[in-house]
Amino acid sequence: MCYIVQLPLSYTNTMDTVESAMHSCFKNKVGEVLLPGDRFCFGLGETDSKPLKVICGPGLRRNGDEVHVCKSGILRYKQPNLYWIDSQQRRYVPAKGETVIGIVTVKSGDIFKVDVGGSEQASLSYLAFEGSTKRNRPNVQVGDLVYGQFIIANKDMEPELTCIDSCGRANGMGVFGAGGLMFKVSLGLVRRLLAPQSEVVKDLENLFPFELVVGMNGRVWVKAKSLQQTLIVANLLESCENMSALQRQALFRRVVDRAF
Known part of the structure; x- marks a missing residue:
């Protein structure tokens, strides 16, 4: 039409x-x-x-x-x-400038291969970390989670990530994820979580303190004080995706009444 x-x-x-x-x-x-x-x-x-x-x-x-x-x-x-x-799309297509959560899969010389959930893996140079030099290499192992930004992402070239901004600062990017839980949600929910003054995040913060990292590729990492609270946050995020604001708030109140 x-x-x-x-x-x-x-x-x-x-x-x-x-x-x-x-x-x-x-x-x-x-x-x-x-x-x-x-x-x-x-x-x-x-x-x-x-x-x-x-x-x-x-x-x-x-x-x-x-x-x-x-x-x-x-x-x-x-x-x-x-x-x-x-849309409720789950397949991620890399785009330049987007920040994502990746999983290091291969260490090959000066390049790390990172799984970002796209059709192919992205490359990450060991110099793309704050304070990294030829003598002072970052401590990155296979299986580590990295939070980075695409500097190259198009259909004709291999995607490339960096963990520093234009000033050479990490600015929250780099290796992370010790003790937390990573899971996958739809790209529509990711945009709602990353929106300024996100209502979903505000409602979750009223439950108990936790750390939250959201990637534009649909991957979310959470960490709370205990494993039980971490699982509660993860389950709430997955279940509230198709709920209205009133339904979500009612669900959160029931969780608070049972947990405390």
Whole structure:
């Protein structure tokens, strides 16, 4: 199905009016289920103004003046001009700039091979750690969990990870995971957990203190004071994926009443 949108010339005068026009174009579809093959066409008419800029997130692909839907799910919107498809996909496709949880599988010379849940393993240099030099190598073993960021991720090259930012700082990345539990959830739940002021995380924090690491590849690591509390947090995260806010809060209250 094709949704053709013709923007009036008056909408291309300023950036604010363009963004308002974008929102009005999609407002009838935001929150609805779209299927692969659906597309939106933006006709700007004959004007010297800059073309409409649309930032396409997961599930959407820009092709000239058209936006193609390549995943089934619910169309979501974030100001000022970001759109994506919220789906329950579990298969991860690496993307540059995303932070993920990986498992070291091979040590080969100066390169570590890391399983990130994609179609192929990513490479991680021993120099991609804070303070690492040729003489001072990081203590990374096969089976360790690493939290890193993609610096190369496209269909024509092998994915490459790093555990330092542009300033050479770890900034929370590196080897971790001692004593915790890692499990896998859908990519839709991952985005909800990573959202600013996540309601799911806030409700969990009211139970008991715990550590939480979330990767964009659908892997989640948790650690609480005891093994029992760690398992409770993991089970709650897995069970609340398809619950409403009221259902989730009711479940958390029952858990608190039984645990304490």
